[in-house]
Amino acid sequence: MRPTIQSVLLLLCALVALAASRKCEFQGHRCAASGKLTKIYQCNHGRRVSFRCPTGTVCIQSGSSAYCGTDINVQQAPSKPSSSSTKSSSTSTKSSSSSTKSSSSSTKSSSTSTRSAASPSCSVTNVPALKSCSNPYPGVVGDCGWLNYINCHEATTPSSNTKFPPAVCPGTPPTPWSTAGPLSFPANLDGGYGVPLTPAQIYTILSLVWVAENSNGNFAGVVPWYTAYSYIQDIGDGRGYTINLVGFTTATGDFLVFLQHLQALEPCNPLVQYIPDVAALSQSGSSALTGLQGLAQSVVSQGGGPSGAGPINPNYVAATWNTLSDSTTDSAYWYLAMSYSRQYNLSLPISKGQLYDIALNAGISGLESVVLKVTAKAPTAAQSGGAQELAWLSNLQQLWIKQITTGDTSLDGGQPDRGLMWQHLAAPTQSTGKNSAGAYGANNTVPNLQLALPITVNCYGNQITIMSP
The missing domain is CATH 1.20.141 (Chitosanase, subunit A; domain 1)
Structure with a gap:
């Protein structure tokens, strides 16, 4: 007997009801089985919905974000930051950087990263197809297809902040920048009760988080958790850009807090220009990238370059951990x-x-x-x-x-x-x-x-x- 339209509708209603009954409390996205299966769950107003990764990829958890990826050496989408990941501390293919006039001193100290991330001209046929916004970029970092890919086909416009940089920039950006590495966190990081954590113990904690969120391949050695500082990508989850170690996003307010902490340390840092634009996006919860033209390049330039292992601005590092230590945010x-x-x-x-x-x-x-x-x-x-x-x-x-x-x-x-x-x-x-x-x-x-x-x-x-x- 062929099913009637009424029976199909009844079945669909039943499935919707069943899905709606499965409540969830987590934030962001979660893997059905991190590093093993291909289903991703999203908690949407307390209800769990799911979708599967494209063939040949696996779900990778980072902080509160999850995305589809293929290689342990490709930088992961942190989203607390996970995860880390989402929640967490993760690696993923990265991006390019172009510097602004206001960051000339910083640019000199990271010129190698900037040059390697320049976007050359190329034909459209060389641009890899975007299969899923959550997948890491499959091309060469900084090539002609990178920006369109990590923007998830979202258009960017110039920043609305036309008064940046100010005529006078107090303070001097730190130079030269050190190279990002396994101990790239503040020396005065809160170590908790009793004897403070040593740098080696903090590195171990961050490494354990990294391997839990990025364990889709064999690995032995010094864990490259730090390469996620320069991560940025619109992973198509409705939160705009996902950025940095744990996945600050432009739509939820935590990246705005990061920018404010960065401004306190370095008022004329090129990323500070985007504060009013990110504030507007966060206030409305918008997934758009309006006003964020050039942001991706600056994040990569500030956060360790395309590989995540190049020169990194110490103020960028400090602002990251100040945000993770800020009790007023959801990223604390x-x-x-x-x-x-x-x-x-x-x-x-x-x-x-x-x-x-x-x-x-x-x-x-x-x-x-x-x-x-x-x-x-x-x-x-x-x-x-x-x-x-x-x-x-x-x-x-x-x-x-x-x-x-x-x-x-x-x-x-x-x-x-x-x-x-x-x-x-x-x-x-x-x-x-x-x-x-x-x-x-x-x-x-x-x-x-x-x-x-x-x-x-x-x-x-x-x-x-x-x-x-």
Whole structure:
């Protein structure tokens, strides 16, 4: 019997109702199974919708963004920044840079990156086809097709800020710029309760986040998490440009906060020109790129060049972490993790890193929600770093793994890999669960509470060794 129009409509209504019943609380986009499957979930006003990546690509999580990609060495779309990624700290093919007159001193210190990112003329036949806005650019960084591709076919117009740069620019931009690398974060970064995190421990935390969000290939060595500073792309998620380590966006307000922090450090930085344009886009929640002509080139120039490993403006780095530490924004992942470490007397690097990873993976509200469910007694100041802190951390990790496997499974596609990785590092004898590939979360046989390197973890079917920088 052939189905009637009425029966088809009834079936469609039922499917819509079923989809609507699947509530979600996460922010941005999530992979159904990061690095393994091809479905991406989006939380739209509390309702989960999904779509699949093109053939030959996989879903890659970065902070609160997810996109379709193919290569671990191609810079990922951070979107807290993830993810990191989205939420997180990620790598992806990058872009070009052209400098403005107002940034002449900065341009000189990064001239190599600027020259390599120049956009040559070419025929239309050389421009790669845009298969999906979320895919990394498949061409050569800075070639004639790059800008149109990362703009997702959105038109850009010149900035409305015609009074930039001002006649007098206070302060002097730092020169020369250092090369972006594994320790490219502020020396005075908040280290949380107790003994502050060392640079090596911060690098390890950022690297663990990176491998969890970009584990779609084998990797061993110094983790290039820093190459995401210069990431910028409109990934077609309705939030305009997604930018930087964790995926600040031009439509949601966090990139505006970043620009304001940058302005406080360097009033005549070429990116400061776009403050009124980004403010207008953020206020309306617009996905348009109106007024953002030249922004992409400046982001790449400021953030380490096309490869992400070239000269990087230290003020750009500082503004990034000032934003991640700004309690007034939805991107305050680092701030919230270190604040909880002080509130609950958590001094172990493994505790601080776990808090930051959950914040990037689930967003601010996600971390707040799981912390509130912890029933283990928090350690006193005298108990910090000892058995009571480990009991509290163990309770947090158990709740988190339960959340991503049986709660809102759209976070990590219901797979426990990311949670088991951290759990095994903290308590290898207690973490007996196996991940999606049937492996333990890490290879340590004794607790690695100080995050000492090297570390070998197993995540989404890949074994990844993190070496000292």
